[in-house]
Amino acid sequence: MSEGTHSTTPTTKPKQKTMPWATLIGGTIIAIIGAGVVFQVFRAEPAAATNDNSGKASLSQPAQSPALARVNGQLIPYEVVARECFDRIGEEVLENLINRTIIFQEVERRGLTVTEAEINGEVAKIAAKFNLPVDTWYQMLQTERGLSPMQYRRDVIWPMIALRKLAGEEIQISEADMQRAFQRDYGPRVRCRMIMMDNVRRANEVWEKANRAPEEFEKLARENSVEPGSRSLGGSIPPISRYSGNQSLEDAAFRLKPGEISGLIQMQNHYVILKCEGLTEQIVTDIKDVWGDLHAQLIEEKTQERVATVFEEMKKKTRIDNYLTNTSTGGNTGTADKGNYPTQIQQTGATLPGENNASPVQPAIGSQPR
Numbered sequence: 001m002s003e004g005t006h007s008t009t010p011t012t013k014p015k016q017k018t019m020p021w022a023t024l025i026g027g028t029i030i031a032i033i034g035a036g037v038v039f040q041v042f043r044a045e046p047a048a049a050t051n052d053n054s055g056k057a058s059l060s061q062p063a064q065s066p067a068l069a070r071v072n073g074q075l076i077p078y079e080v081v082a083r084e085c086f087d088r089i090g091e092e093v094l095e096n097l098i099n100r101t102i103i104f105q106e107v108e109r110r111g112l113t114v115t116e117a118e119i120n121g122e123v124a125k126i127a128a129k130f131n132l133p134v135d136t137w138y139q140m141l142q143t144e145r146g147l148s149p150m151q152y153r154r155d156v157i158w159p160m161i162a163l164r165k166l167a168g169e170e171i172q173i174s175e176a177d178m179q180r181a182f183q184r185d186y187g188p189r190v191r192c193r194m195i196m197m198d199n200v201r202r203a204n205e206v207w208e209k210a211n212r213a214p215e216e217f218e219k220l221a222r223e224n225s226v227e228p229g230s231r232s233l234g235g236s237i238p239p240i241s242r243y244s245g246n247q248s249l250e251d252a253a254f255r256l257k258p259g260e261i262s263g264l265i266q267m268q269n270h271y272v273i274l275k276c277e278g279l280t281e282q283i284v285t286d287i288k289d290v291w292g293d294l295h296a297q298l299i300e301e302k303t304q305e306r307v308a309t310v311f312e313e314m315k316k317k318t319r320i321d322n323y324l325t326n327t328s329t330g331g332n333t334g335t336a337d338k339g340n341y342p343t344q345i346q347q348t349g350a351t352l353p354g355e356n357n358a359s360p361v362q363p364a365i366g367s368q369p370r
Contacts, residue, residue, distance in 0.1 A: 065077045094324050110166070163307040173299065184241050185290075186283070186287075192239070192253055193236055193275045202224070207261070207273050219234070226270070259276065315329075316330055318330045
């Protein structure tokens with residue numbers, strides 16, 4: 001089960017060569033930036049940096065590090081598990097913490113608060129959209145997304161509310177906004193099959209074959225399309241609506257008559273060929289029948305857009321020195337000082353590459369959920 005527009009902190013991942021179909025015809029998809037339910041900034045005691053046999057600095061572990069498992073008598077200690085976790089997901093977790101800290105600092109600077117009552121109310125409202133009790137909703141999140149109730153409240157709900165407050169502007173919905181949304185969500189749509197190519201020469205060859213034998217379009221899609229989701233279905237895609245996010249694709253689709261093949265439609269670095277299979281029936285014809293729900297939906301969409309913009313503006317103004325990736329962004333950027341490692345990173349037990357004497361002096365950021 002999805003939770004609609006809610007998601008945890010986005011992280012930068014390598015882009016796949018193939019462009020997902022959803023990014024071509026979907027509307028604006030805004031990711032909520034993860035942050036902590038209750039953040040407390042504290043100054044950690046300086047960690048004792050020592051040199052291991054490799055000459056690299058690392059955090060000194062307690063004399064009796066706790067064992068987390070025993071296999072035929074052999075212990076697996078905490079620091080081994082911590083290092084494995086750090087190696088696998090360290091960058092993702094660190095980016096999440098950076099984003100949390102940006103939001104937390106701005107919330108504190110403006111003197112804003114997010115109360116437990118607000119968090120509870122937001123969770124209850126979302127659960128109600130799925131006709132589920134809150135406890136069942138929490139169980140669903142744990143099962144399907146691996147989010148505990150604490151993580152969900154901390155990484156999704158708190159930042160959602162905090163960023164809305166930081167955005168601070170009342171959303172205005174015009175009559176034109178409502179009409180566009182009505183056409184997008186309730187208007188007729190074009191049923192099509194699609195072939196997507198990433199090479200213009202090859203796309204022209206496939207287009208010529210499709211025009212010579214339109215009845216072979218499904219086969220051509222299976223053999224040539226680079227979009228895996230629709231390729232396996234013979235080019236079948238969700239019906240294309242107006243105002244769905246890509247005007248050139250929409251215009252081409254709505255010009256077609258049943259059975260017709262489009263020209264090559266360029267979309268970023270890809271080329272799309274459509275075959276029209278007709279229009280869907282418009283079930284709702286009077287906007288008044290859905291005015292309330294549509295208005296609420298637009299408020300949410302525009303709020304998410306505003307929230308994303310506000311966060312990006314905050315991030316651009318914030319100096320971020322990422323010692324794990326050795327990058328600096330925002331503010332007066334430059335090369336990150338690798339010798340000044342935050343205590344938070346060292347506590348994983350990872351060695352600090354290329355440094356013989358690290359002196360962690362910056363405060364650590366920690367999440368202390370109540």
